[in-house]
Amino acid sequence: MEEIMPLNKGFVLASRPPAGGKATLDNFAPFEEETGDPGPGEVLVRHAFLSLDPYMRGRMDDGPSYAASQEIGKPMIGATVGEVVASRNPGFSVGDKVLGMGGWRLYARDDAALLRKVDASRAPLQAFLGALGMPGITAWIGMHTIIAPKPGETVVVSAATGAVGSVVGQLAVAAGARAVGIAGGAEKCAYAVKELGFDACLDRHSPTFAADLKAAAPKGIDGLFENAGGRIFGACLRRLNTFARVAICGLISSYEGEETSSLPDLRLVLVRRLRIEGLIVFDRMDLWPQAQADLTALYAGGKLKWRESVSDGLDSAPKAFLDLLAGKNFGKQLVRLP
Amino acid sequence: MEEIMPLNKGFVLASRPPAGGKATLDNFAPFEEETGDPGPGEVLVRHAFLSLDPYMRGRMDDGPSYAASQEIGKPMIGATVGEVVASRNPGFSVGDKVLGMGGWRLYARDDAALLRKVDASRAPLQAFLGALGMPGITAWIGMHTIIAPKPGETVVVSAATGAVGSVVGQLAVAAGARAVGIAGGAEKCAYAVKELGFDACLDRHSPTFAADLKAAAPKGIDGLFENAGGRIFGACLRRLNTFARVAICGLISSYEGEETSSLPDLRLVLVRRLRIEGLIVFDRMDLWPQAQADLTALYAGGKLKWRESVSDGLDSAPKAFLDLLAGKNFGKQLVRLP
Incomplete structure (x- = not known):
């Protein structure tokens, strides 16, 4: 019997801020969609935390940047950590903790090649969006x-x-x-x-x-x-x-x-x-393993601390992001999802 | 019987150009001095070529630079190639070809530590002021x-x-x-x-x-x-x-x-x-030997060419230097001394 997939919710980029101007809540719009079954090789992830980062503001503009602009009408991009809830990929099992680029939404049906398993026994899951990520x-x-x-x-x-x-x-x-x-x-x-x-x-x-x-x-x-x-x-x-x-x-x-x-x-x-x-x-993906190993060792030795600004629930994401741009966060800005 | 030492002639910095302004011939003044006998460890060099380089303009100013300002009343600094004509240093013999920082003058009585012998059989002597220097x-x-x-x-x-x-x-x-x-x-x-x-x-x-x-x-x-x-x-x-x-x-x-x-x-x-x-x-004296070896090999293989702008005689140095600043030179600017 077919499993009932949960309803997905998230935010798309609805419009761009004026050139050289401030982003506002109006630039984001909520969306809902059927989550859909994972296709062959795909994995469905339920997000536990969404990362908010300053670079996202650059992508909201149309001008030249080091990354492609965020498309209007598409879910806002962003790193996420969460748990595998369905898998059609032999490399991932239900319950695995993973880091991905799921974007501003509750669930993502990911190409497994873009997911990375993280060892949540070594640090809180959200650390892989911050000091260890x-x-x-x-x-x-x-x-x-x-x-x-x-x-x-x-x-x-x-x-x-x-x-x-x-x-x-x-x-x-x-x-x-x-x-x-x-x-x-x-x-x-x-x-x-x-x-x-x-x-x-x-x-x-x-x-x-x-x-x-x-x-x-x-x-x-x-x-x-x-x-x-x-x-x-x-x-x-x-x-x-x-x-x-x-x-x-x-x-x-x-x-x-x-x-x-x-x-x-x-x-x-x-x-x-x-x-x-x-x-x-x-630009230096070659150094990520060494960097992550070194940072994890520092953390284990008590020499790497951080602080988090956590906002609760998906609907809080746009406001939390604007606050981040205004410097109102205090430490790594996260959105905790239910 | 004591050897008669030749009379030395050269140019000192007589005055500084106005702030942000152009250097003029008035900024240089000729001087004459007894060459003097080399002291213990010293070497007397007769210059064959004097190098003129853009960095000298920076030293004529009083402002911050990466090198000390040129002192008023002191011989203009500069790299020189020439021949040892008297030596009280066991490492140098009369006739040796040397590279030094003798400045704008006919002779310099150098601390031998600041001199370097060059192999003039491998390239024209003045090359050690230019492409090989x-x-x-x-x-x-x-x-x-x-x-x-x-x-x-x-x-x-x-x-x-x-x-x-x-x-x-x-x-x-x-x-x-x-x-x-x-x-x-x-x-x-x-x-x-x-x-x-x-x-x-x-x-x-x-x-x-x-x-x-x-x-x-x-x-x-x-x-x-x-x-x-x-x-x-x-x-x-x-x-x-x-x-x-x-x-x-x-x-x-x-x-x-x-x-x-x-x-x-x-x-x-x-x-x-x-x-x-x-x-x-x-800043990278550690790389000079490798650089010089590589450049000399390129030259020997016909893959390193250069052109020289040669002005004749010590008295031509100030004008040749101003012409260099104005881009009137064509290739490495040198002053040939008699």
Whole structure:
């Protein structure tokens, strides 16, 4: 007798934000569909957590980006963790915990080639969306292939309590470097120092930011891991040491046109022998196994912590995403599904 | 009986150019001095050729640079090749051919630690000031540590017939890449293609430069070796491919404030995963032996050519230097001493 498949619900991209403008709730629309039986080789996954990440904002635009634009009328893309509830693939059994790109919806019928089993006995399932997943691996790859801090050097990271930034800081500390975070507000800064072990953390809203930075990085900056861009980035550039490395990982401050981000004068690049490099985690799939193993070992040893902002239920996703863009999250932003 | 030492003549920096302004002949003043006997460990060298290089302009300013400013009243710094005429160092004999930093003068009494013997049987002595010396090694290090062209990629180099640029292009060709030069005027461009083997060379004065570049680099730019900066640099940035590498080696167009050089929008760095890096040859002394061996082998195999602009006599040095800054040289600028 045929099993009754559950009704699927989710959100599509309904419209694009105006050029250079802010995304709004109207840009998303709910949808319902029959889940449908998995076809040959397919797996049906019930999502436990949906990941919300700043890169999604870039895909909502039509302009050039490193990834294809999100299509209008299609489910919003996004990483998900969940449990296999039906399988027509011999590699996956009902009950397996998996990481996928299921998008903003309750269920996904996935091509198994895009799914990866995760060992949920080693860490909470949602960690594979955060510190042990794409954001943590982004931090790891940037720190290993671009920043490569030496003991005693100073590493500055913006969006320091976010999913990427918090791992950057802890990797800097693990490497014997001085970790200086930049975050929005005193509460996040206190958390970065007290819980994550940063040596200092600066409030990006401080009217004396340049002086704060000078005090927190008295020997200048050797590595700058940039997640935000904008005015604060400019202040950091002025403190770069000779041979400094700058990883451009994200520019959340400019995703909605609030601040422009500019690079230093070319003469400074030459005089200081700066290295400035764009970083996209999917370019180095070859390093993912090593990164994940290293991060998992750090976590097991108590040297990798994180914080989560969890919003409850599928319907909370659009609002939680807008809050993420506004910096209202505190740690890795997740949506918990029932 | 004591040998009579020759009278030394040279040029000192008499004054600095105005901030952002042009150097003039007035900035240099002749001097005469007793050469003096070499002290213990010292060597007296009679210069055969003096090298003139764009970096010297940076040292004439007082502002921050990667090297100390040239002191007012001191002989202009510069690389030299010549012959040992007196030695109180067991490592050097009269008649040895040596490379040093003797500066703008006929003779230098050198600390032997700063001298290097060169094998003048393998190449003309002055080659060790050009393609087989600092400029050639600059090209080699930039091409090996930053640009690293793969076969079929496109490498663009500005100041393409200069001492650095001409080697960059030939190394690109040797690596199987498409070499596109940028130079000032049809004569230099024809030379780059016909003699140096560039695949194409563009006149930087062309009113249709952007279109010329698109035609010469139809698949975009994978490596940009920048010696000039300015407006032309901006046009090149717009043609960079994903994963392009940009070596910032020199900014001759902005040394005298004619054009400002700006970097691409930070978003482009991220979207295209650009790598932009400042290059100073003295940072990688560890690579000099390998670079020099490789360049010498290319030369011996007929795959490394160059052209020289030679001005005659010490007194011609200031004018020849100003002409170099104005791009009037054609190939490596040298001053031949009697």
